[in-house]
Amino acid sequence: MSFTPEKMAPLKACRLGIDTHHEPTLYLRADSPICRSEGFESLSRILVNCQGRHIIASLNMVSSDLLEPDQAGFSESAWQRLELHANAEVWLSHPRPVQSLSYVRAKVYGHELDALQLQSIVNDIVEGRYADVHLAAFITACGDDALSDSEITALTDAMVKAGSRIDWGLEQVIDKHCVGGLPGNRTTPIVVSILTACGLTVPKTSSRAITSPAGTADTMETLTDVSLTLEQMRRVVRDQGGCLAWGGSVRLSPADDLLIQVERALDIDSEGQLIASVLSKKLAAGATHVLIDIPVGPSAKVRSQAAADRLARSFKVVASNLGLELDVLMTDGSQPVGRGIGPALEARDILAVLKNKPDAPTDLRERAILIAGAMLDMVGAAESGQGQARAREVLDSGAAWDKFHAICDAQGGLRVPPVAPYRYALVAPHACTVMGVDNRQLAKIAKLAGAPADPAAGIELHVKIGDRVEQYQPLLTIHAENAGELNYAVDYLTDHKLVLTLSDEACETTP
Numbered sequence: 001m002s003f004t005p006e007k008m009a010p011l012k013a014c015r016l017g018i019d020t021h022h023e024p025t026l027y028l029r030a031d032s033p034i035c036r037s038e039g040f041e042s043l044s045r046i047l048v049n050c051q052g053r054h055i056i057a058s059l060n061m062v063s064s065d066l067l068e069p070d071q072a073g074f075s076e077s078a079w080q081r082l083e084l085h086a087n088a089e090v091w092l093s094h095p096r097p098v099q100s101l102s103y104v105r106a107k108v109y110g111h112e113l114d115a116l117q118l119q120s121i122v123n124d125i126v127e128g129r130y131a132d133v134h135l136a137a138f139i140t141a142c143g144d145d146a147l148s149d150s151e152i153t154a155l156t157d158a159m160v161k162a163g164s165r166i167d168w169g170l171e172q173v174i175d176k177h178c179v180g181g182l183p184g185n186r187t188t189p190i191v192v193s194i195l196t197a198c199g200l201t202v203p204k205t206s207s208r209a210i211t212s213p214a215g216t217a218d219t220m221e222t223l224t225d226v227s228l229t230l231e232q233m234r235r236v237v238r239d240q241g242g243c244l245a246w247g248g249s250v251r252l253s254p255a256d257d258l259l260i261q262v263e264r265a266l267d268i269d270s271e272g273q274l275i276a277s278v279l280s281k282k283l284a285a286g287a288t289h290v291l292i293d294i295p296v297g298p299s300a301k302v303r304s305q306a307a308a309d310r311l312a313r314s315f316k317v318v319a320s321n322l323g324l325e326l327d328v329l330m331t332d333g334s335q336p337v338g339r340g341i342g343p344a345l346e347a348r349d350i351l352a353v354l355k356n357k358p359d360a361p362t363d364l365r366e367r368a369i370l371i372a373g374a375m376l377d378m379v380g381a382a383e384s385g386q387g388q389a390r391a392r393e394v395l396d397s398g399a400a401w402d403k404f405h406a407i408c409d410a411q412g413g414l415r416v417p418p419v420a421p422y423r424y425a426l427v428a429p430h431a432c433t434v435m436g437v438d439n440r441q442l443a444k445i446a447k448l449a450g451a452p453a454d455p456a457a458g459i460e461l462h463v464k465i466g467d468r469v470e471q472y473q474p475l476l477t478i479h480a481e482n483a484g485e486l487n488y489a490v491d492y493l494t495d496h497k498l499v500l501t502l503s504d505e506a507c508e509t510t511p
Helices: 033-038 076-082 101-108 114-128 132-141 151-163 190-195 216-220 230-240 254-266 273-286 305-321 343-354 361-378 387-396 399-412 440-446 483-496
Strands: 011-016 025-029 045-050 054-062 071-074 089-093 173-180 202-206 244-248 289-296 327-332 422-427 432-437 458-461 476-481 500-502
Touching: 011 076, 011 216, 025 033, 025 076, 025 190, 045 076, 045 422, 071 076, 071 132, 089 305, 089 399, 101 114, 101 132, 114 132, 114 151, 114 254, 114 387, 132 254, 151 202, 151 273, 173 190, 173 202, 173 273, 173 361, 173 440, 190 202, 190 216, 190 244, 190 343, 190 361, 190 387, 202 216, 216 343, 230 244, 230 327, 230 399, 244 289, 244 399, 254 273, 273 289, 289 361, 305 327, 343 361, 343 399, 361 387, 361 500, 387 399, 422 483, 440 458, 440 476, 440 483
Parallel strands: 011 071, 025 054, 173 289, 202 244, 289 327
Antiparallel strands: 011 089, 025 071, 045 054, 045 089, 422 476, 432 500, 458 476
16 A cells, blocks of 8 residues: 655544444545545545554544544544544545455355455455455355355465464364354353363463354453453463463454454354354464364254254364364254353353352253363373263362363453343243243343343343243343343343243243
8 A cells, every 4th residue: 555645735633532343434524625636435445544554444424513624533443543643644545446355246246266365355354455344245245155165264264364373382282162052052161171170272262242142252251351462372371271362352363353243243154154263263273173062953053953964064174174173063952051141140150160069050061071071082181982071070179160260360360240230030920841942032132131242231041941830930030231221121022922932821021
């Protein structure tokens, strides 16, 4: 990118304090001379230069006196990325055309892209040359199984190359990932604690929620600091054998974090991009062995065994193409795991399991032992077929809790999860049996209550499929940090009475 400042007078930077999330946004007076001379229009992409730094920002026009004609207003993300100060001189110009957008258009029309084309797209995404509308077009074009295995492989490789990559210098670095769609399935912190207590290296980086009420990073953030730098992450892993960090803070596959933010807004999580997202993060974090957990159930993300088999096959093909050892574990996805759905509520379940409390959710405990055992068997860290027994022993002895506490201390200290001040209980209208649970509807209610942005918000589920309940026994409790969001969640629950299916008749809501 080049520009010639002599061609135009600089404008004075003005911080407007507008949150445009991750997309840098520029504001100009509609009657600004530069708009007339350069032909800038609302939503134009503008190259902004200041003292050797530059960004590409989306332009919004201002018709009021919010700005002077010689001022350029900046959103918070644009201001911070340029490291501006008040009245700093900035120069504006048209950016060069983004060649890779032609490849996005080709994908929209169903053409297969090669490795160089996908690398060009990913590089431009990371360099900030794509607006959200361009990212949305790419995500949509890659949806609905539109990516072949070779494209997924090339996309994964491109995402790894566009960011940092850690080499631990070890033969075995293990990791795991759940494809999601199952509320409360927060086994990762327990599994990492078990494995590191067994002497394995597990540098766990996790994403924030995309379409769910919480991701592992969201849940762990209620317990400790997850925004580690690369050096902090190296130190924690060196000292403790593992970490529980947010992948976005260490620039591991940075394109993935940008895509996830738009996927979240679109409520899209396509199969091809799911595989590229997961494996790019694992490869960038230096993993050599990965276990993929695929919950299968009628209201999970993967609804049938046939779909699970297809996804597992693609995972294995792409991993093999990239030199990664990968196993797949199919698990029950018929209902939520644990009691909590939402960051703080899930965190409390994790602590209860690790501390071996009598009231700890049994299903979360057993699922974590199953996964940890499979990973111990995978890398030969237990006698053949004895992985689960070893995992149970480490959890029962308290060694996993000690290791979890040590990891949190190394990451900044162990915190107490917050508690929501507003609650609403759904009770059984009569004695009955719980016949079914809709995972998607429960996740929707938890998000309406404020999760994951409000860490204390979510749902506490008091029953499981097959449980017999008495009249007026609590079935679930909605937690919210403010009354407005509690009302949104309750209204949705009232309109969707088959969130829980009970014998004899559908459940009615009672405060």
